[in-house]
Amino acid sequence: MxxxxxxxxxxxxxxxxxxxxxxxxxxxxxxxxxxxxxxxxxxxxxxxxxxxxxxxxxxxxxxxxxxxxxxxxxxxxxxxxxxxxxxxxxxxxxVIDEHRIITRKEGYTDAESFIDLKLKYLDYGYSRCMAQKQPRHIEVWIEKAALLSLVKPVADEFCRRVIVRKGYGSITFQTQFYARAVEAMGYGQTPTILYFGDWDPSGENMIHAAMQTMKDELGLDGIDYYRCGLNPEHFNTIQKNPVPIKNSDRRSKKFIKNHGTTAYELDAMHPEKLKTLVRDSIMKFTDMGAYDENKAQEVEESRWLVDITKDIKNYAREKFNHG
Incomplete structure (x- = not known):
């Protein structure tokens, strides 16, 4: 070598x-x-x-x-x-560069530091899954990896996945969703996709391509798809100088015929408006009564965990002190 x-x-x-x-x-x-x-x-x-x-x-x-x-x-x-x-x-x-991925370095200084770190998680690590008792299996699909840091905290409030669909999804991506959808159906839930993407020839077409693959090629029906943004009603909230249509995109001709010559990117939306749009979209398909029940249960369980955590920490310290 x-x-x-x-x-x-x-x-x-x-x-x-x-x-x-x-x-x-x-x-x-x-x-x-x-x-x-x-x-x-x-x-x-x-x-x-x-x-x-x-x-x-x-x-x-x-x-x-x-x-x-x-x-x-x-x-x-x-x-x-x-x-x-x-x-x-x-x-x-x-400034963040979402295209360069840095993996986490694994390993701990020693066993005691490992236990100490895990014990700290007990103080703030618990949250109840708010997707329990819900009639829908909701996933938030976004076209832009750059917006994940904005969208994920909102979806986390409802214990919902965020999937970055940059470009057209591979068959691997599609079959992974297929498995999640079938599992959800087994629990009596309706798989529901909330899609957020650019308003341009590819951004408008991507979700339809996914729908076609899922239904025609993988044979799975019974999924609800919703385009939550960008949509024409959002254009007046976006900064001027929209993006010109790319002539290199083979879908441009159809898009221009149906929607005109102007494109808009999801990145252009004000961060707070995007977060609100994501939250409102999730809430529209969420049983808020069941959500509130889970929240109340989480409060009770958190109180119980405080006492359990004290006992676990005392036990661990005693073991290390006499080890």
Whole structure:
């Protein structure tokens, strides 16, 4: 086996300078980060859509052949954000990169540290499954991995799964859902999909492709599918400068015929509006009476666990002290 140790090979890069233009752009970015600080970290795409409030300003324009036009805001944003972090103007962790996955390092210092960590979980780790006694098996499907951090806490309130459906789902994905759906039907529940995706040729078609595979090719019927967003009624809540239709998408012709030439991305929705939309959509298909019963039971069980936890901790400490 040959493993090569690499030496740095530099490519040509232009030097970064904090010009008046770049400084003015950074001020606009700081305004966005301050306004949305409770939703941090955000992706560059999310910041981009909120930044569009400010891009009519001169420092987001450029002169070309005697004409004034807007710069590529997304590209400019990426460059300014990079140097804002390198130069310490903002913390590195305010921007998240959802495409780079880091696995967790396994292992504990020793057995005592392992027990200590597990005992800490007993203080706050219990929550009752709120999906019990419900007539529907609800899953929240979202097109954008970047929005998982916003959507998951809302779905967790109701003990519902969030599935990131980036692109068209593979047959592996479909058969995994098939198994969950069949299991739910066995409990007398109706599998119910709440879908949130872009309003564009692919985003509009993806859920229908999944429905067709499930019914025609896997032979499973009895599933309810709902497109909860983006839908036309949400467009007036989204920032200006919607996305142009991609000519490379073979579904564009049909989409334009049915819906026009404008597309919108789910990322453009205000984070709080998206969370509210997800919560309202789940509640629409949730028996809130059964939900409240589970909540009341959770409170009683939590009180009981406090006493049990004390006994377990005392037992563990005694064992370690006399071990």
């Amino acid at each position: 040959v493993i090569l140790k690499l030496e740095l090979e530099r490519s040509k890069r232009s030097n970064w300078v904090w010009t008046k233009q770049n400084t003015a752009r950074s001020v606009d970015i700081m305004k966005v980060l301050e306004e949305f600080k409770e939703y941090l970290p955000m992706t560059e795409r999310q910041i981009f859509y909120q930044l569009l409030h400010y891009t009519d300003a001169p420092h987001w324009q450029r002169q070309y052949e005697g004409k004034t036009g807007q710069v590529d805001v997304y590209a400019a944003l990426g460059r300014v954000l990079k140097w804002m972090r390198i130069d310490g103007k903002i913390n590195h962790d305010v």
